Amino acid sequence: MIQLHDITKTYVLGTQELTVLKGVSLHIQDGEFIAIMGPSGSGKSTLMNIIGLLDTPSTGTYTLEGRKVSHLSEREQAEVRSRRIGFVFQAFNLLPRMNALRQVMQPLLYQGVHRHEAIEHAESALKAVGLADRMHHLPNELSGGQKQRIAIARALVTNPAIILADEPTGALDSKTGEEIMGLLDELSANGVTIVMVTHEPHVAEHARRTIHILDGLIHTQ
């Protein structure tokens, strides 16, 4: 499903060059639940962004579902992002001034799905994450756990190939964090591919495979 081959990423900061990824190769199977661990500055977030097509690698190739996507145009990347990838962020990253239902509808509307159909899908995604009774609430009326559930519903609603979760429990207390992890386990059990970045070992335990990244290189696999 996901094949990364010898990915490097170098940032230019003024006159200095900073190489964050120094040749990462990774193969992720369809339906896998994988955790990427590593200290801050290790390059795990950069790797995540490259997998999510939010960032492009300096060298190396990235193949998603058999298609080489590492050097697509911005427009094509947006298209792939829209249809094949769902994001869950540490800071929830919900849109302001929108109720839960509208939040979850947005990815579909961007795809050009008709409104009534988008509402239908969004409602079932919100039911799937246990928010059937919070559909018309604004983000600021909801708890952290509920916000993250909206974010997961939003990531799920397009029926993506992979869900990328960047520290999904980082902003939650441990009890709520466990609930969110339970939800991800459930998704995984239903066959969704999940790639999760975390630095908490007990969160990583939910994954079936954990890779450690250190100084831009995969350490153990």
Add this chain to the structure above:
Amino acid sequence: MLYFLENLRSALDAIRSNKLRAGLTMLGVIIGVASVVLMVGIGQGSQQQITERIESLGTNLLTVSPGSPSQTNVRSLFRRAGGGSSTSTLSSDDVSAIEKNVSGLIGISPELSGTMQAIVGNKNMQVSVIGVTPDYPVVKNFNVEFGSFITQGHIDKREKVVVLGQEAAETLFGAESPIGRDMRIEQHIFTVIGIMEEKGQQGFTNQNEVALIPLTTMQQRVQGTDKLSSINISVERQDQMSQTAALIEVVVRNQHRITNIANQDFNIANQSDTVETLNEVTQTFTFLLGGIAAISLIVGGIGVMNIMLVSVMERTREIGIRKAIGAKKRDILQQFLVESMVLSVLGGAIGVLISYLGAWIVTNYAETRAIISFDSILLALGFSIGIGVFFGILPAWQAAKLKPIDALRYE
């Protein structure tokens, strides 16, 4: 395009969530649009007013007056009403010559006028006394309301009869009916036979303060001259005004034995030329006012751009999220364009409403009027949409071109 409605909704949400800022931004557009529409309206209103005023003097009117033709029509319009000239070169012989040689005329009204003291009992006032012929009402489009007008019989016998303007009659006779009563003009006793209808200002003469008497009486009994202060001629067909004017010029020139045009001692004012000239003047005036107002509209547009730029900065993270969940460049571009257009169009619409209020105030409380035409509303609204696009495109483009990763990392 499917996302358009969603963008419109987001734009309204964004404006609603920051009402004060949106209001202040719109204020620039509101003031701009209101002033453009109102200024153009005032220009068009005064144009209409001037045209109406001139047309009330009688359309299809040619005026022959003494003096060299180098003076402009507009000036002669005002000068004509200024009273009899002692150096007048026009006489009743000119009138006969025109009558004999020019066809297609509705009427010829020779006039001799002067400002004089009118007295009834212990009341007196300055009136403008005009010696006229029976053609006067037809030519000047100014009719008798009560009693009767001066007849050929009065002219032939040089009778001392007078027809008063409304204000003159009121001032001198009060509430009583003046018809059949006597009054004094200078040292002569006249009998009032009629009262004219109410009429507006003509040049510098208040037409409601006139005293009309037979031309022969004015010439021979009051002023002792055979000259005329002007000859007004009403032409049958508007499209023959210029032709007729040229013919009259030749006839009067022959009558005066003038061979060199430079020595011409009279001039002919064409009412339709006057209307045209004044229309040009007011049109220029309208453009000038509208142009100045348009500058404030541009300033308003810059205000929109300024706020949109700030808004893009503030919402960088939102843009990043939208891109992460599938927004393309053009979705973001559209989102911010829609927002700036909503601001400017809303401002434009409020501006149009305010210009209506302004026009009402101007028309009711000022000495002029403002006409808000559908055209100027379309123009102003078109302009504000244009401003929304023009001043929104830069901020929207800045938003659209943000890289998703940079936008997401933005704190």
